[in-house]
Amino acid sequence: MADIKLLGLSISVYTRIARMALEEKGIDYRLEEVDVFADSGPPADYLALNPFATIPCLLHGDFVLYETSAITRYLDEIAPTTDLQPSTPIERARMNQIIGMLDSYCYRPMVWDVYVQRIVVPAGGGEADEALIAAALTGLSTLLKQLDQWRGERGFLVGQALSLADLHLYPMLSYFTETTEGVAMLESFPRLQQWMRLMRLRHSVRATPFHTRAEDETEFAEDETEF
Ligand SMILES: N[C@@H](CCC(=O)N[C@@H](CS)C(=O)NCC(=O)O)C(=O)O
Incomplete structure (x- = not known):
């Protein structure tokens, strides 16, 4: 190659x-x-x-x-390794739907309106825009509720195999859960919270940290091997 x-x-x-x-x-x-x-x-x-x-x-x-x-x-x-796109039309459509939803309704509110306002702006000496944060959280709750339902009790966002939808969500949620609002919201969605915990055990997550400290791994038990 x-x-x-x-x-x-x-x-x-x-x-x-x-x-x-x-x-x-x-x-x-x-x-x-x-x-x-x-x-x-x-x-x-x-x-x-x-x-x-x-x-x-x-x-x-x-x-x-x-x-x-x-x-x-x-x-x-x-690359001929494990497929990251489901083979059935319904699962593939769901994966594409989730990716579209994340691009349209998740990235900007989760990262720019909540994470940047709550963490980055104050770190630079500015004042967070509380109205922007509050408005973003309302829409994010709707989105996470839907993803929590689709994830169900086990597995990934689409069925039992990792797909591109999981990879699209993880980095957004990673920044979001650096904020107290993000942690609190995820607690209302325990199935998604468990998904997050299990994703954090993956090599692909550990090999790509946003920060130099291993922020993603600290709170997780090593014995969760569901994936
Ligand atoms: N539609 C683009 C969006 C990518 C995107 O927004 N990346 C951000 C960084 S995470 C960026 O480049 N922002 C700079 C800008 O929008 O000018 C994609 O899917 O690649």
């Missing part, structure tokens, strides 16, 4: 989704950090690859691919 390079940031939700797919598929890759948030704007050579300046962007030989869902599906299809 030609060399694979992922351009992004280790603190980025969408970069982590792609990295988790690479880890789950056992594909060798290099992460090259590209600071699209720099005060001077995204680097010009990055804009030449992705004019929308979003991260991540995958380079596979000469092939350039941005948009995370396209990247994770491509990775799933080029």
Whole structure:
């Protein structure tokens, strides 16, 4: 296989989704950090690859691919290891539905409106926008309730096998549960809380931390081996 390079940031939700797919598929890759948030704007050579300046962007030989869902599906299809997309039309549709819901109703409220306002803004000396946080939490409760029902008592978001839907949700919930509001909300959804606990045991999660400290692993028992 030609060399694979992922351009992004280790603190980025969408970069982590792609990295988790690479880890789950056992594909060798290099992460090259590209600071699209720099005060001077995204680097010009990055804009030449992705004019929308979003991260991540995958380079596979000469092939350039941005948009995370396209990247994770491509990775799933080029490596002959465990499939990350269900084979039945109904389960595949549910996976695609969940990914669409996460992009549309989860990422911005969970990460920007709650995590950034509650953690990042005060850390920089600013004041959190409480109205923004409160509004975001209302919609997130609806979303998490639905995901909790679909996850059920065991397994993954779609049936009994890990899919791209699980990889799409984990990084968003990881930031969310760094906030007290996120921890409290997840406690109302015990099936999703258990899913989170079990996801945190996976190599793909442990190999892709947002922070240098092992924030994801601290509170978890090593003997949970359901996955
Ligand atoms: N639709 C894009 C969204 C990716 C995205 O929003 N990434 C964030 C970082 S986690 C980003 O690049 N933000 C910079 C910006 O929107 O200008 C995808 O699926 O890859």
